[in-house]
Amino acid sequence: MANIREIAKMAGVSVTTVSRVLNEHPYVSEEKKAAVQQAMEEVNYQRNINAVHLSKGKTYLIGVVIPFSNSPYFGFLVEGIANEAVKNNYKLVLFQTNYELKREIEALNMLKQKQIDALIICSRISDWEVINEYKTYGPIILCEEVEDKIVSSTYIDHYKSFSIALKYLHQKGHQRIGYCIGRKSGRNSEMREAAYKNFLLEHGHPLVLDYIFYDSFRFEDGEGIVDRLKEMNSPPTALLVTSDQVAAGIITCARELGILVPNELAIMGFDNQPIAKIMNITTLEIPLVEVGRKLFIQAMQYPTIFQEEIEVKLIERLTV
């Protein structure tokens, strides 16, 4: 493929002139411009856009770290990010970590090496020291409350929202309340655990570890939860389920076994995903697509760093 040196030679101009034509520099005579364009057409010159980005220091790529490619929760976040990215001519580089630290570090290194212009971490694994180190290389945006506000974030106050939900279940008369959650670690999970433990303390309820169900990510995870409930002598009468998909799976499996929802088992979902509306699941609404949109906007507003809390809303339907 021809390079700009060859184009310059063909057009009888300097390399600088060719470069100016490529970059739409104003100080090039129409005559020279035409000669360069003709030469480029003759050899079907294709500019290497990576070289252009290299010189401009921008890639128009934004990294997005998610644990799984195929999860409705993260799917909605990615949808919100992608919709806003499209408007701004950005493309997403997807990092599926499977919650492996080294994958997240790879994403951070791509920011360091300027292969992406910004990095949105939807579910973080690295320690704060790591984030603190990498934040000097470009915008890192998180989806959780951030210590010392070192980077921008759009987040839910999970302590508060879990407390709202627990209070609601308690008001409905439930004494044995359990919860289903994705991973055990991570700030959002820790906040929820703290809210749960404080709620138990406040009401003098014992902590029953069997009432906490980890690794609840998908519809099909509902099956294992119902299997475990069946085995219990004194199962919880209500479950707070941090994903409507999992809630839908629990309800579907419970119904097949003849367990009455909400009379024998009350279910409260999270997110207000479309499946919650159709299956009439009582839930705490989190506007995930909107959170995704804000995450992208925060990346664009760098170096301005700010935190934005998203409010949740209790939606009463028929499963509590």
Place this chain on the structure above:
Amino acid sequence: MANIREIAKMAGVSVTTVSRVLNEHPYVSEEKKAAVQQAMEEVNYQRNINAVHLSKGKTYLIGVVIPFSNSPYFGFLVEGIANEAVKNNYKLVLFQTNYELKREIEALNMLKQKQIDALIICSRISDWEVINEYKTYGPIILCEEVEDKIVSSTYIDHYKSFSIALKYLHQKGHQRIGYCIGRKSGRNSEMREAAYKNFLLEHGHPLVLDYIFYDSFRFEDGEGIVDRLKEMNSPPTALLVTSDQVAAGIITCARELGILVPNELAIMGFDNQPIAKIMNITTLEIPLVEVGRKLFIQAMQYPTIFQEEIEVKLIERLTV
């Protein structure tokens, strides 16, 4: 930031030597190597990886075109692609097209401009002439049977699989069979439509346009389908639904209205997604994660071009 010229000066070696150290070239004395490394450490030299990729002509990015970020069907494909990409040190650049042609052209242009090493189009919009033009710029991999085998593809014979499903429903005694599908256009949809029409012809059934339900992508789309069925005087007794998620949505909404599945309405899904197993949905298994894996492998095997057909399998459960 220091460049390699400055590093060379500090270390008292040539630029070539610095370049050799960076590229782990064997013919560099340990002494010079140490001097270069010390100089790099002193100035905290950060190599611009885009410049490295530029010189190697590789980005380790693979483009993936999908209509929606948040769809279980495409989610499984992306999962398969992402799993294999991770193993090969590749990252995915996601193009969410919303079925807008210009978004797909943007993706094709990124291949042309060498911003990605290959492009997997999970659901194509462009004409064959466009694909034919862009295929000269790098590997394009499709998820459908390809005319004239101009690019690689991993595909399902949708004519055959639809015919299998229709024959099965017919053997079960159904005379009025409808189907639910994503978009109306696209080769996969056209193949299914052809199979459907030929089936009707063969059995002397009339074509009832109301029995075809387009824009059926998600669980929640089941609601509108059931609403339309309710309004019909002579609704289909069986539906072939090209996504288990939509099938699950139809079954859930039908049950709420007291419509008996399969007695009043038989439902046959597609894919054998986890939701089909849990809800006991009779389905045609398509190993989507495996299809995604093969799509990535085909991208890596370029310039070898080949087609691979994936077989479907009828899984009998309780909804037909």
